[in-house]
Amino acid sequence: MSTPTGPASGLPVRMPRPRQSGRHRRPEPVVAPEGAPALVLAVPGTPGPAVRSLAEEVISIARSELPGLHARIGYLDSNEAESAEYPTLDAVLAHTAAERTARVEQARAAGREAAEPEGPVAVVVPLLAGPDSALIRRIRQAVMDSRAAAELTDVLGPHPLLAEGLHVRLSEAGLARADRARLFTVATAADGIILATVGGEEAVQAAGITGMLLAARLAVPVMAAALDQEGAIAAMAAQLRGSGSAQLAVAPYLIGPEVADGLLDAAAKEAECSVAEALGAYPAIGKLVLSKYAAALGISAQPQGSPVH
Numbered sequence: 395m396s397t398p399t400g401p402a403s404g405l406p407v408r409m410p411r412p413r414q415s416g417r418h419r420r421p422e423p424v425v426a427p428e429g430a431p432a433l434v435l436a437v438p439g440t441p442g443p444a445v446r447s448l449a450e451e452v453i454s455i456a457r458s459e460l461p462g463l464h465a466r467i468g469y470l471d472s473n474e475a476e477s478a479e480y481p482t483l484d485a486v487l488a489h490t491a492a493e494r495t496a497r498v499e500q501a502r503a504a505g506r507e508a509a510e511p512e513g514p515v516a517v518v519v520p521l522l523a524g525p526d527s528a529l530i531r532r533i534r535q536a537v538m539d540s541r542a543a544a545e546l547t548d549v550l551g552p553h554p555l556l557a558e559g560l561h562v563r564l565s566e567a568g569l570a571r572a573d574r575a576r577l578f579t580v581a582t583a584a585d586g587i588i589l590a591t592v593g594g595e596e597a598v599q600a601a602g603i604t605g606m607l608l609a610a611r612l613a614v615p616v617m618a619a620a621l622d623q624e625g626a627i628a629a630m631a632a633q634l635r636g637s638g639s640a641q642l643a644v645a646p647y648l649i650g651p652e653v654a655d656g657l658l659d660a661a662a663k664e665a666e667c668s669v670a671e672a673l674g675a676y677p678a679i680g681k682l683v684l685s686k687y688a689a690a691l692g693i694s695a696q697p698q699g700s701p702v703h
Contacts, residue, residue: 455680586639
């Protein structure tokens with residue numbers, strides 16, 4: 395069970411990689427600065443065990459990349475009845491702010507000098523691959539409702555690591571070659587890809603940038619369309635077929651929780667397309683979450699890709 399202070403005890407925690415020895419060892423990882431703001435992951439969608447597991451895995455990846463990271467999860471669509479198990483974003487932020495105030499007061503009570511902390515109490519990172527203005531407005535409102543001095547970052551994309559994740563998900567579904575250099579064939583490989591996103595035209599344009607990177611990887615046409623625009627996926631499928639693509643696949647430009655259950659499968663069925671899994675807790679997602687947090691604080695924690703071709 396999650397609490398406002400983080401994952402419940404007993405859950406597996408991804409540990410930092412041990413330092414390699416020898417002349418070619420990796421440099422020591424950056425460690426979170428002492429007293430750094432908390433990273434608060436803003437998770438949209440209906441809370442549940444699967445969503446919590448995904449969010450905790452993303453946070454675990456981020457912690458493994460930045461030892462000492464203080465991270466928490468806040469749910470955008472949690473309600474009062476669920477708040478003990480799935481704490482709301484504004485409650486997590488308010489609790490984080492209260493903890494920092496308590497630490498200062500305890501230090502002063504013990505006779506130690508303790509200046510009022512400067513900077514945000516938390517950096518809020520939306521668990522969204524692309525812009526969704528309605529969800530971002532709600533996240534921003536939750537930050538305001540918490541009355542905590544928190545900084546809200548941009549969404550995770552567009553980014554080359556998301557193109558990598560989409561490629562991997564397509565290859566896992568047998569819809570794309572995992573490695574063109576090996577020259578093996580995949581009988582079910584798609585010759586046209588539809589990136590399915592949510593958030594209207596702004597999200598489609600942002601997904602299109604990542605789509606160009608994916609097209610360069612796969613050497614097939616890649617076009618974006620919005621799941622929340624009725625018939626948009628089917629219309630894009632018709633456009634691609636009219637251009638000569640015969641075997642189409644839908645690649646969800648989505649983490650997962652932000653889309654309503656059944657919407658993706660229904661759109662793919664209407665368009666008569668195969669469909670890959672959403673990005674989920676692909677390792678690049680945790681790295682991009684950390685990258686947004688680090689950029690807000692001006693520290694170095696740039697994510698590195700692992701090309702699959």
